[in-house]
Amino acid sequence: MSDALVPPDGPIGAEPETPVCARHSDRPTRLRCTRCDRPACPDCLRDAAVGLQCVDCVNEGKRTVRRARTMVGAEQSDGRLIVTPVMIALNVIAYLLTVAQSGSLFTNQTSAIFQATVLDPVLAANGEWWRILTSGFMHYGLWHLVLNMGVLYIAGYHVEPELGRLRFSVVYFLALLGGNAAAFYFGGVCDRLAGASGAVFGIMGALLVVWRRKKRDISTVVVIVVINLVSNLFTDASLLGHLGGVVVGGLVTLAMVKAPRENRNLYQIAAVVAALVLIGGMFALHANSLMNVVCL
Template sequence: MNPQPPASACFRHPDRPTGLACTRCGRAACPECLRPASVGQHCVDCVRQGQADVRPVRTVAGAPAAQRSVPYVTYVLIAINVAIFGITAGQSHSITSNYGSTLFYDWVLAPPRVADGEWIRVLGTGFLHYGPLHLLVNMFALFILGRDCEMVLGRLRFIAVYLASLLGGSAAVMWLAQDTATAGASGAIYGLFGAMAVILLRLRQSPTQVLVLIAINLLISVSLPNVSLWGHLGGLAAGTLATAGILFLPQWLKAGSPQAARTIGWGAVAGLVVGALVLIAAAAAQLS
């Protein structure tokens, strides 16, 4: 009677004899080092290699689809706007007349004060609001638009588009509304309107509803007094161009790889941000 051949040892635990093996690489492995697979069982090394070989699912903007779950950036932006409104209301001891606070006075976009070196105003203005109704309208729009834009663009690109829109609105005010005091997130939100229209075009869906909303809001901007039309238009233009730079410019320039497409997209947004800052600086120099 022939003796049975000795059992092979696990490739990770040489002191453990085993009659099992990985159906992918064929190496002997103990039960602790094996994982169930659709066909047979794979060792932990093959499972790890298989996970590394799977390309992550990405959106049309190149953002990981895993970031589509919760729009954290949108919620954080809303929280910051609400918190700053609370500070201005507390300082002025009034919810409806919160624009009498020192923070509001220091951050409201007054072009002559920017020319005096108070550059915080070109960003701070996007987080101030004239009363609770102004805040509520803008935060509702940010909630609706921000979630969808953030899901498609990804968190970092969404922040970049929002920043470009805010600065675009400030640049337009610095040049075309130099005798006004402008405040509100409207410029950045108009940028998100433009971003959503571009996203729908990229997804080959009709942007008609968004374009109608943009037209209605621009009509309101023209009709109502004390509304910053130029801030809205500047934000709309910047947000539209920034998102087009991310979603369409890589195709137009025939980017040869996903990495090249991401580089082109980021370069387009960076160029818009720098361009807005240059325009703001030129307007400030002219005023001074």
């Protein structure tokens, strides 16, 4: 055995013990996070503006960095749609339930679910107020559903990222209620209405406002809206319901867009409350005149 002296740090050329990943104790690594300087394996590192950062530092950075805002004050999203496909799914599910009950794709209005949820002004005025909302998820046959959902997806694709999920949902349901309120207040007392058309036209109205604000060409959207409204004169579709939807959806979105940056949320809430009061007033005022009406 040699009596040669051994350096205190170990034999010359020896490697110090390799550190292990802060998140995986079984993974030796010589890489480190440029932010916290902790050892990290390749799976735990992400590209950063300077060097590599561990996932913990990346997540912490996301929480502390202020995200960009859209024109109405919503957080800038990645463009992924959430509310639009959910609304489409709810409408499709409701339609399939009526088809299952009626046994028909095109005469599903004979189902018990349809009959219990369609907007019948007289029944709604006499206590069945849920019809004001549920009728927006009923459709007269397959083509009625396909047309509404197709337009909803196209318009929602452009509007939802700009308004954000919450504001988009608010505009959707206010337009649905606004369309039904217009048909209820100004339409025939024995007309039975169903469909998401009021909400869909409301999103189209929102699209007009959003694109106008972004200085995009709105001529195509205007033509589509006008053609659909004019076509109502030659079909059984509710012109009043469509008009009510596009007016309410457009005006509420305009109020959101025009709200001053200071106290923006307060102004937007006030616009939503005003729309609800107007819509509720239209239902309440006309309901009294329908109490004793009987439709044959």
